[in-house]
Amino acid sequence: xxxxxxxxxxxxxxxxxxxxxxxxxxxxxxxxxxxxxxxxxxxxxxxxxxxxxxxxxxxxxxxxxxxxxxxxxxxxxxxxxxxxxxxxxxxxxxxxxxxxxxxxxxxxxxxxxxxxxxxxxxxxxxxxxxxxxxxxxxxxxxxxxxxxxxxxxxxxxxxxxxxxxxxxxxxxxxxxxxxxxxxxxxxxxxxxxxxxxxxxxxxxxxxxxxxxxxxxxxxxxxxxxxxxxxxxxxxxxxxxxxxxxxxxxxxxxxxxxxxxxxxxxxxxxxxxxxxxxxxxxxxxxxxxxxxxxxxxxxxxxxxxxxxxx
Amino acid sequence: xxxxxxxxxxxxxxxxxxxxxxxxxxxxxxxxxxxxxxxxxxxxxxxxxxxxxxxxxxxxxxxxxxxxxxxxxxxxxxxxxxxxxxxxxxxxxxxxxxxxxxxxxxxxxxxxxxxxxxxxxxxxxxxxxxxxxxxxxxxxxxxxxxxxxxx
Numbered sequence: 001x002x003x004x005x006x007x008x009x010x011x012x013x014x015x016x017x018x019x020x021x022x023x024x025x026x027x028x029x030x031x032x033x034x035x036x037x038x039x040x041x042x043x044x045x046x047x048x049x050x051x052x053x054x055x056x057x058x059x060x061x062x063x064x065x066x067x068x069x070x071x072x073x074x075x076x077x078x079x080x081x082x083x084x085x086x087x088x089x090x091x092x093x094x095x096x097x098x099x100x101x102x103x104x105x106x107x108x109x110x111x112x113x114x115x116x117x118x119x120x121x122x123x124x125x126x127x128x129x130x131x132x133x134x135x136x137x138x139x140x141x142x143x144x145x146x147x148x149x150x151x152x153x154x155x156x157x158x159x160x161x162x163x164x165x166x167x168x169x170x171x172x173x174x175x176x177x178x179x180x181x182x183x184x185x186x187x188x189x190x191x192x193x194x195x196x197x198x199x200x201x202x203x204x205x206x207x208x209x210x211x212x213x214x215x216x217x218x219x220x221x222x223x224x225x226x227x228x229x230x231x232x233x234x235x236x237x238x239x240x241x242x243x244x245x246x247x248x249x250x251x252x253x254x255x256x257x258x259x260x261x262x263x264x265x266x267x268x269x270x271x272x273x274x275x276x277x278x279x280x281x282x283x284x285x286x287x288x289x290x291x292x293x294x295x296x297x298x299x300x301x302x303x304x305x306x307x308x309x
Numbered sequence: 310x311x312x313x314x315x316x317x318x319x320x321x322x323x324x325x326x327x328x329x330x331x332x333x334x335x336x337x338x339x340x341x342x343x344x345x346x347x348x349x350x351x352x353x354x355x356x357x358x359x360x361x362x363x364x365x366x367x368x369x370x371x372x373x374x375x376x377x378x379x380x381x382x383x384x385x386x387x388x389x390x391x392x393x394x395x396x397x398x399x400x401x402x403x404x405x406x407x408x409x410x411x412x413x414x415x416x417x418x419x420x421x422x423x424x425x426x427x428x429x430x431x432x433x434x435x436x437x438x439x440x441x442x443x444x445x446x447x448x449x450x451x452x453x454x455x456x457x458x459x460x
Binding site (some may be wrong): 012090109110130131133134266 | 431445449
């Protein structure tokens, strides 16, 4: 399977076979991501990281991934110091990064920005989140985490909880999980329900998701609980945000009814939705999940820039 | 046809028939047939027919190319194109939406990159022909009210 020069824009651009190939390659990257092994896989290569929106995990894990593979990173994490502020188009900024590097990672507030970047760049473009749109590398690391912990992705009972309307990770993830035939339950406040088109996509893939606003009812059967933050920055007004902010709290009391091997995932950052007391339980997988961003992004960078282990 | 049409027959040109009622002007707009066009253009709206009401457009001395006309299927999926030569019907075909729509519809998502000042045309993938359904190439959203979003 050849991924050289391929753009990573949307999880929908990939078949299940291709996703499996990436996840298998990521598995091989784990000892390199931990620093237990070292190989100059991308020696002499330069990666541009263009972050037009704030990010901690995505940017750091991409940079860590590139450094672990012996490549170099250029870029910015705050566009105020760039020509964008002088009115330069995204297309022109991309043309520049294209001539300075061997691959481009982009996070941008507008939906479709990464697809546009891929049109103007010769080098491969990796989407690190475009507005409320897609975030394929997060989706891949989520799949990787479930696969590593549960040995398989399909046939698990997977609950997606929280902001299912604005949360960019859950839309791609619901689609990808349906591709694997997982049993899906969507739990959210009524005003933050999963969009109809995502539910229709799941149905087209043969999965009929259950929708509810009660977490208590579904927690006992869950194998995976995927929690998302209610994102203040995606709300059109503060009043609606205040109405739903404290809708769900994951704490040890709630988890008394859960399966022993339930895993709790969260794309982070969390605010109030998971009580810190849960961090010490065997259910808490979110920090390991965040680490998994490194081997998955190492695999992707290596594949699109033609590196081999 | 003589009985049905309330405008004179044309000698040479194109007749676009069975346009969804109310959409004739938008069809002309999509085809780029504006005031500057040298052709005589007749528009008839809300004509009664066996299949209910319809709009009709006649363009004299100009034969429209199928690839050019097919994009009107976005707002008039049942339209037929009649090419007239010397008062005779020379060719007749139904419009068929192409696989991709470029620069005709504005994306309904205000934060889609195609609605910013970037040097790109709007671009949609056709996911259903009748009724017409399209998906933005950039943000993957589906506009519901296509006829309201014609640029």
